[in-house]
Amino acid sequence: MRIGSTRSGRYTRRRPVWVIVAVLVAVEVISAFETSMVYAAIPTFIAEFHSDAATVGWAVTAFLLVAAASAAVCGRLGDMYGRERVLIVLLVAAATGSLISAVGDSIGSIVAGRAVQGVAGAILPLCIGLAREHLPAAKVPVAVAVISGSAVAAGSASLLVAGVMLDHASWHLIFVVAAAYAVGAVALVAFVLPWRPPTGTTEKVDYLGAVAFVPAIAAVLLGVNKSTAWGWSDPATLGLVLGGLAALALWVLWELRATSPIVNVRQFRDRKFSLTMLATLAISVGPVGVTTMIVPIVLQSPTSAPVGLGLTPTNAGWLSFVGSMFGFVCTPLSGRIAATVGARTSMLIGSALFLAGNALLLVVHDSVAGMMVMVVTVSVATAFAYTALPNLLVEAVPERATSEAAGTNAVIRTGGSGIGVSIATMLLSSTALAGGLNTLGGLNAIVVMLSVTSLAAIGFTLLIPRRR
Structure with missing residues (x-):
């Protein structure tokens, strides 16, 4: 069965169901790889940069915090501007973040690149939305299960792939491969998936809610992480923790008043x-x-x-x-x-x-x-x-x-x-x-x-x- 020209001519090309599902699975692999690959490299980073687990752990934490905000915002952006278009932007950003980490020579540059890579957190929700958009209703449950299951399998496989690179090449290569794969995923979305005009939405995107959430959580976590070195009575520790908690309280109040909140409290x-x-x-x-x-x-x-x-x-x-x-x-x-x-x-x-x-x-x-x-x-x-x-x-x-x-x-x-x-x-x-x-x-x-x-x-x- 081909999908692409049967819905009022809105699709730009026709593709069989299995091709659409295969592309979405292939695209989701980069999200799972970006999420899990650094776990295998944590011991290497600790030794390479003479650092500790708390500092290196920010390579994971920065990614996850940005991923949370990205997953919340990009679904609505997909409704407004088209899921395929938003997906390409996210993949380009993920590739850029991988390159930032790859060329860096410090844990700070790796963390910065990982924060940019965090936008990949919205790839799975967009892929599931595209499955519902492009496939017949009877095919959607199986397709969603396959796409979600591939995320679990790819996350596990990324630990193995990263391990091989760490043993036989360099940690830099992990990010190079991730960037190259993201570029390939861009080509799949641009030239293989059917496209159609965005459906549009009357809802506004709560950008302030999304932007405020990440630094508020990050401030609390940074204060907790540094408490061992600075001490809990240090003004910097107290300022980060209390300031972050105050920002979280204000964020909850904002979400209660927003017409289209990121988190419907x-x-x-x-x-x-x-x-x-x-x-x-x-x-x-x-x-x-x-x-x-x-x-x-x-x-x-x-x-x-x-x-x-x-x-x-x-x-x-x-x-x-x-x-x-x-x-x-x-x-x-x-x-x-x-x-x-x-x-x-x-x-x-x-x-x-x-x-x-x-x-x-x-x-x-x-x-x-x-x-x-x-x-x-x-x-x-x-x-x-x-x-x-x-x-x-x-x-x-x-x-x-x-x-x-x-x-x-x-x-x-x-x-x-x-x-x-x-x-x-x-x-x-x-x-x-x-x-x-x-x-x-x-x-x-x-x-x-x-x-x-x-x-x-x-x-x-x-x-x-x-x-x-």
Whole structure:
């Protein structure tokens, strides 16, 4: 079946369904690669720049905070100017950010480039929107599942690809390859996808809400990160933390008054919606955001360190990739459970598996086989949680509010991951030995953090009303 000229001649070219889906999957791969590739390079950056986990962690945090704002804004921009056009702009920006990081010779330049790359956080929502726009309604559910599933698989594969580059070339090449792939994705969108004029929207984009959100969160996190070096009584620490919290309070007030807010704070009046968002925040600050960061550090740290298995980046990437594929395979099972007995059950299973994975990290961090079991457990947990969250939203809000609720969830999920990574890297650096070697005390502190957030997710999920 070809799509392209059957809807009042609005498409500029005709393409079979499978071609459209293949292009959208290929484009989404760059988003997943940009998100995950730096996790494998964190140990390398610490050694290369004689830095610590808290400083290097900003290469992840900066990306995630910008990604949260990008995901919130670019959906509406796609409605106004055309999703294909916005997607090309994002891909060009992602390529530019990758080049900034590639040519840099300091952790500061890498962080700056990663912040620009963060716009890639909106690629997946735009690809899902394009699937709904271009495909027959009967084909959309399968297409969306394939596109979303490719994000999980590509994120795992990026750890392996990055590991091979770190072992056999240079960390610079990670960003060069990402930039080249983004340019290729631009060509696919420009010359293969069907295009049509934007549908338009009467809603205004809340630019102020999007712009204010990122620096407010970043100020709080920077103050927390620097508290170890500066001290909590230092005026700079207090100024950053209190100033950031004040900015967040003003941001909430602004969102309450905005006609088209980035985050519809009023939706939190609904009990099921608010509990779903709180569960999202708990797993994002905890296992979803932090595990992908801590696993490469444990695997790649030298055996001479208190915590470390001494694997090469390539071997660590293989372990993470193979383990993550178990979660990818379990995604359909989680979906069937959610459809049969409700998404609440899937979320409980995922949160409980996260708790088990935390315990494994504490017990088997000195065993390669044990870490493989831990990665498999957390990957299956992620599959269940990621399948449950959108279904919980569908159960909680009316159909007309689905997109808005999904946008709010994306902001909380991505922003929460940035917060979690920042806190975890601060815990590691505050307990590290000379030379940046991580200690068992730092790992234990992170396991406690992950366990508390997993228990919080279980608690919030238990309070969610059962599906009728």
